[in-house]
Amino acid sequence: MPDSSNPFSDPQVLRAAIRAGEFEGPTSGLGGDALQANLVILGGTDAADFLRFCQANPRPCPLLAVGEPGDPSLPTLGRDIDLRHDLPRYRLWRDGALVDEPTDIAAYWRDDMVSFAIGCSFSFEDALTRAGIPVRHQQNDRNVPMYRTKLPTRPAGRFGGPLVVSMRPMLAADAIEAVRICERFPLAHGAPVHLGDPAQIGIGDIMAPDYGDAPEFREGEIPVFWACGVTPQAAIDAARPELAITHAPGHMLVTDIPSGRAEAMLTGVNNNKT
Incomplete structure (x- = not known):
């Protein structure tokens, strides 16, 4: 509204x-x-x-x-x-x-x-904010950080390539609540695809995103990753x-x-x- x-x-x-x-x-x-x-x-x-x-x-x-x-x-x-x-x-x-x-x-x-x-994952951010979960890139007036991963997409015709993810730093308790909230938004990528260690999905430096702005982490926060609609741009590149x-x-x-x-x-x- x-x-x-x-x-x-x-x-x-x-x-x-x-x-x-x-x-x-x-x-x-x-x-x-x-x-x-x-x-x-x-x-x-x-x-x-x-x-x-x-x-x-x-x-x-x-x-x-x-x-x-x-x-x-x-x-x-x-x-x-x-x-x-x-x-x-x-x-x-x-x-x-x-x-x-x-x-x-x-x-x-x-x-x-x-x-x-x-x-787009921006569509569930209003729900996160209303639930009291901070959205850091909004707080800092910056663009969300996005990363190319080692996770493959399913190719079709000429198009394929890696999954791209967006990331939001959160306390573990907020991350659990975010999973519950975002499951209600399948047209906005749904629940996160990964929580925690970025190396497990092929991200070498969490502070150097492939797209968007570098994140800010605060004490006790973990990275939470969602599938991202920039994935097609990696497919176009391929x-x-x-x-x-x-x-x-x-x-x-x-x-x-x-x-x-x-x-x-x-x-x-x-x-x-x-």
Whole structure:
């Protein structure tokens, strides 16, 4: 529910500010309890292979919506969404190489492009905060740290690669409660995939994330890891499609869907696009 003291707690107000070039930062903690989404845009046969990749890897890639070719709207996720303008920052990939991070992608849009909105862990952070569990990167006004792991995804067509995880430091008791809370959000990656020793999942230096900002740990805290919607960017790096567009890590599409009701409202999305 929007907070009258914070205009960016209203998803439509936030998207309007982004479209007008008035906000370009990470979206963690914004949009109230609205579902947030990672974004992948591909054309031609790459889109078909990527759909199969998402279906094979629902934990890091829970599909919220799949767009029609050439259509930048996602009407099931919000009123007047235009994916060419409504994310604070994007990533432009050519042949698997990151070449730019624009704030608008209208110049790159093509008629064969298919958009994939994928669930985001930011969507359960409002529930953690309401339960009294601190979300450190929000407290510090930073981006969440994200890491490539040694855990493999299931390949599909050209797409494969490692699982990417996001991390939040927590006291052990809070981590246990976070598992219980996040199980209620399967479209936002669900419960954590790992707690504790980062080396066990192939992370060599917890203070040097592959994406986002370095974390801050306080006494008694352990790292808690969730599957992350940046996983497709690792898959794009491996598949090397001719052109791909994604969100910049932490800079999400904020939808109009309340995260607590997303499962019921979006039932069948994965089965409608086959």
